[in-house]
Amino acid sequence: xxxxxxxxxxxxxxxxxxxxxxxxxxxxxxxxxxxxxxxxxxxxxxxxxxxxxxxxxxxxxxxxxxxxxxxxxxxxxxxxxxxxxxxxxxxxxxxxxxxxxxxxxxxxxxxxxxxx
Amino acid sequence: xxxxxxxxxxxxxxxxxxxxxxxxxxxxxxxxxxxxxxxxxxxxxxxxxxxxxxxxxxxxxxxxxxxxxxxxxxxxxxxxxxxxxxxxxxxxxxxxxxxxxxxxxxxxxxxxxxx
Numbered sequence: 001x002x003x004x005x006x007x008x009x010x011x012x013x014x015x016x017x018x019x020x021x022x023x024x025x026x027x028x029x030x031x032x033x034x035x036x037x038x039x040x041x042x043x044x045x046x047x048x049x050x051x052x053x054x055x056x057x058x059x060x061x062x063x064x065x066x067x068x069x070x071x072x073x074x075x076x077x078x079x080x081x082x083x084x085x086x087x088x089x090x091x092x093x094x095x096x097x098x099x100x101x102x103x104x105x106x107x108x109x110x111x112x113x114x115x116x
Numbered sequence: 117x118x119x120x121x122x123x124x125x126x127x128x129x130x131x132x133x134x135x136x137x138x139x140x141x142x143x144x145x146x147x148x149x150x151x152x153x154x155x156x157x158x159x160x161x162x163x164x165x166x167x168x169x170x171x172x173x174x175x176x177x178x179x180x181x182x183x184x185x186x187x188x189x190x191x192x193x194x195x196x197x198x199x200x201x202x203x204x205x206x207x208x209x210x211x212x213x214x215x216x217x218x219x220x221x222x223x224x225x226x227x228x229x230x231x
Contacts, residue, residue: 031217042120042206042221043160056218091160095217103148103212105219107160 004108006092012114013082020078021111025094032075033105034067035091036060043091049075050097082115089113118143118209122222130230131199137192137225139181139207149190150208150219151181160206166190177201199231 005024013019025032031050035043046065048056051072061067064082069075079086089112093105121140129135141147151163164175171183181192190207204226208219 033218035219040125040223042122042208042224043219045218045220048217058218093219103210103217104150104162104165106162107152109159 004092004094004106006090006108006111008111009109010112010114012116014116015084016081018078018080019082019113020076021090021113022074022076023092023094023108024074025092026096026106028096029094029106030072030097031095031103031105032069033093033095034075034077035093037089037091037110038087046077046090079113082113084115087113087115118147118211118216118220120207120209120220120222122207122225125223125225127225127227128230129197129227132196133229135192135194135197135201135227137205137207137227139190139192139222141188141190141207141209141220143188143209143211145211146213147209147211149181149183150210151175151179151190151192152206152208152221153203154206154224155203163192163205197227197229199229201227202229203227 007022033048034046037043049069064080067077089110091110092108095105119142149166152160153163166173166183174180204224206224207222
């Protein structure tokens with residue numbers, strides 16, 4: 001296992017279509033995070049899973065966005081009725097569950113979404 | 117919620133010059149601090165991190181950062197840069213002691229090193 005993987009790497013879609021992205025975390029990492037990054041900005045937090053439980057959601061995550069991690073391994077992020085403002089790089093990160101506070105997150109290559 | 121400020125978004129310097137990137141965060145409690153780097157065409161990678169202990173942290177590739185609690189700062193330094201240090205650098209913070217594992221990132225510094 002060489003790291004966090006994401007699929008697809010690029011997605012071009014028309015406004016109003018639905019898209020789904022997949023993230024495979026590093027094996028045995030219990031925690032999985034989704035972030036969004038737009039041009040000229042740092043990544044912004046979207047949501048976070050510990051195992052299969054979605055523990056935190058940002059206000060950025062409108063009701064058109066849904067994320068799942070059904071078996072506590074890979075995760076999917078779906079955007080319904082895409083809008084041009086959804087165009088961004090969607091990043092996934094994972095971290096091991098630790099008893100302490102050393103929560104280093106390992107990032108994947110991202111999925112670049114372009115909504116026409 | 118914590119926030120992170122990075123100034124001088126674009127930095128251009130020559131090889132062998134010294135680099136210092138500022139990072140200030142706003143959060144009153146105990147935090148973890150990170151610097152991530154993104155080389156052209158690559159994904160975000162951890163450069164260094166501070167959790168506790170010695171406030172001067174050494175990372176990979178000759179980078180170091182100093183945590184100054186009284187100034188809420190975590191500035192990144194490298195005494196002599198190389199062309200291969202051309203990248204975007206992001207400062208980030210989280211507060212897991214408060215159950216807040218999310219990373220809050222600054223806007224980043226685009227660093228270009230001229231050979």
